[in-house]
Amino acid sequence: MTSIAMGGVSKYFDAGETVANYRLTLEVVDGEFLVFLGPSGCGKTTALRLIAGLEQPSEGAIYFDNERVDGRSPSSRNVAMVFQNYALYPHMTVAENIGYPLRVRGVPPDERDRKVEAVTTLLHIEDQVEKKPAALSGGQRQRVALARAIIREPSVFLLDEPLSNLDAKLRQEMRIELKRLQNELDITTVYVTHNQEEAMSMADRVVVMNQGTIQQVAPPQELYERPRTAWVARFIGSPPMNLFEGTRQNGSIDFGEAGAVELDSVVRAGETDDPVDTTPPEDGTTASVVTSDVQGEVALGVRPEDLTITTSRPTTGNVIEGRVDTVEPLGEYVLVNVTVNDQLVNAKLADGTVSRDERVYLTFDNDDAYLYDENGELVG
Amino acid sequence: MTDEDPLKPTGIDAGSETTSDRDQYLRTEEIPETAPAADLDWRTRIAETIPSSRRTLTYLVAITIAVLWIVPFIGLFMASFRPLSEIIGGWWHVEGMSFTLENYYQAWDYSTAPMGRALRNTFIVTIPAVLVVMLLGVMAAYPFARFEFPLKTTLFFLILLVMAAPPELVAMGNYNALHEFGLFDTYMGLILIHIGWGLGWVILFLRNYLLGIPEELEEAARIDGASRYQIFRTIILPLSTPALVSVAVIQFTWVWNAFFFPLVFMRSPELYLAPQVLPLMTGRVQVEWGMIAAGSIMTMAVPVILFLLLERYYKRGMVAAVAD
Amino acid sequence: MSLRDQLDAVIADTDRPYGLAVDRDKAIAIAVFLVPGLTLFTIFSVGPIAYSAIGSFYSWDTFTMEHFIGLDNWIRSFTDPLIVNWSNMRELQYPMGALTHNLLWVVLHVPASTFLGLAIALLFADLKGRRILRSMVFAGFTVPPIVIGLVLMFVYDPQAGIFNEFLRVIGQGHLVRNWTQSPQVAIYALIAGGIWVHTGFSMLLYSSALSAIDPSLIESAKVDGAGAWRRFWDIIWPLVKPVTAVVVIMGIIWVMRMFDIVYAAGGAAGGPNHAYSVLGIEVYRAAFRPQIDYGMAMVVALLQLFIVAPLALYIARMR
Known part of the structure; x- marks a missing residue:
């Protein structure tokens, strides 16, 4: 049960030489599926990393509910994240990977095993738990990454281009499954992608970004019917x-x-x-x-x-x-x-x-x- | 349309009337698992397995060179099992060869500094020096690979400088320092010197390796709630195991083989290390080749066996240490 | 909506600094990781080097630093015939001085071991069992150098040595001698031994560079009709050339540090009448054998560093 608010958040890199994000102001409603959409280098991933706490804003503030969280470490924000390349720990089995967030929090092994079993069943990977990530297919790795993210019931769920390494058919399947999962768990979700089809099909609202700023925030249908700027108009639709x-x-x-x-x-x-x-x-x-x-x-x-x-x-x-x-x-x-x-x-x-x-x-x-x-x- | 040559192209239109789709496309079941037997008669098979004469020559030259390269060690090995008279006559004369372990007994109980004790001393110094260097090295390498901190470039430069320096350059300062600390002529003193000397290359080597570990894994771990220390213990350490094995093998070989440092810092015969004892055996009048050979074989056996067992790690580490 | 209000308040003063707990945790973690290793590194490696650098300008009473004497140690060391022996060099007589001997090692050993290493790496490159062949050539590099020195004495021994037996077999019996103890030829005998050991290392570096070459390049050259010789010069050599710099520099560093082999063959004097002494031997004798001369030991050790340091930095720059 978490809403997110960003107020005037900017992020500069290389001692101010590079502007990754400029004065983002945005609210994510509790339980919403929000998608950051934009071309590569538009700052959408940085925005996500700011919410995760992997980066700290150069200026501005970030709130989770009524609590200010910028300056805090990711572990204290109770967020979960799925990375583009899944970031599975190659030296751990699937079960160890999924149980890792609980292990570092000192959850006793038997409770851990129970929860691992529950999420692996939910994601249909219960047969893979003894394997190492290298032995899994792309789709299975994706599921392990998802399982690791949801096992500790995070308050915010962050996904960074999670489907971009899958082939077209699998991507479509996972899209549906992700959407279903998010509906069931009802977790506030922020999803980053450069694929507009993904954004339009899954999002409650889409945030279109370009050059570090927000171009338009709107539900998919409105985005299609009423692009606020010529840039968005040229970006949305295929062909645009x-x-x-x-x-x-x-x-x-x-x-x-x-x-x-x-x-x-x-x-x-x-x-x-x-x-x-x-x-x-x-x-x-x-x-x-x-x-x-x-x-x-x-x-x-x-x-x-x-x-x-x-x-x-x-x-x-x-x-x-x-x-x-x-x-x-x-x-x-x-x-x-x-x-x-x-x-x-x-x-x-x-x-x-x-x-x-x-x-x-x-x-x-x-x-x-x-x-x-x-x-x-x-x-x- | 001719019947003589089935492979002759029939043209794109030719098939439309005379051949049905069934002739044009093969079903997957029709594809054989292996090449049809008729295509591989015994003649071609034999020709493929027997290398050409040029190739045979290459093998001959290569094997000759490799064997020539170890001839001196073969001589050393044979000498270690033969009485002195036979060695003087030439170890390459094999007829009427006698076998004895006398040289090994003699070396093991060598009066000035028995090899048995010297080998034990070498282990006492080498094992802690290797283990501590690995642990402290990977700890220090981690910030070098991941974080920015003040003086990083300076420290980097110093590490390179130490790697280029000859061991003789630190001998004078360390000699006085160990006297100051009361550690001169002790195991601990020599161990500390080996640690300080080895850390430079180990830090640089492990840093290069850690740079190859995707940062994403650490970020995932941070999101999963791990502290910096948990990340180091549960992610970085296990993932750097191959590099740590390389460090262990190379550092072990270096410390075990080291001659100069023990020569300077170990003065009591009870504390002599194995490499230190060997030149003492050359004696004054008649060189005791048998005993020297036996002592040399015992001393070199440890690093050589280690190299043969962990050859992959040793070579990869060597190449990475200088070429990366 | 309370969030909205908060946001507005925040936007009003966005540049208010906010306590960064993460940064402090990170700084502490960096210190915890760095301090133990760097402390030992500083005390036992950096410190002694600085000590030598400073001490080289002071006069010494055995192991005690006395007072500043400027360049005296430096001038004394460079004019010492043990370091550079000008008169013997003019007559091409050994000993020519440790520095000269070291440079002779560089000139003879480094090109030879580099060339042999490349040749053997190419020869073994696509053979079956190349791992075993390479290990045989490389094994000498893992043997303690002091043992290498003793093995060389054994090989060059007038009766028991196989090298002299080889000379007798090919009818050159008049050349038989105790090679490591004959002042005018011993250094060449030792350099040959150095090449024998060090070639394995050069071969290893070249082998890994060769195996990194994309086979399709060689194949496409074959398709283009290039013979073995052309393929080497047009494709293989340009791709392994950067490794040659590393091989050569590592060779120079190895040779400039030469100590154990010379000590085994010639003791602390570096052969009969210092015939093949090297800088490392001179440092050892000046520092730890009577007459102790710490100042000179430091100068000579620094000299060793000065010769190789630019090369090491060059490798570091190359990366």
């Missing part, structure tokens, strides 16, 4: 969202030779949803401000799955013109790469009847468009 770069001009967005799109329609569409809770500093979010004759660089975001392609120019709706570059038939769908003003965008189609170098028209619904200002913030 297309961002058409254009200029705002007299109530429309001009894409040069590729055409123009009415600004009103796009922004109004955005307003039908909940108002954006992050307030861009100058531009404001209301349609009146946006539609005024301010000029500037903007990016119009449309997901590949929301684009449709026609070969003849439609008369109504939003139309952007382009030329087919390549067509990739992927079985499940066809990915069409289209050049729009030297920019390559993708469209996911059910079937691809277009061919290379054909002139095509990309259309999309108002509801599926996102507008980002020159700072990359979501406008509508």
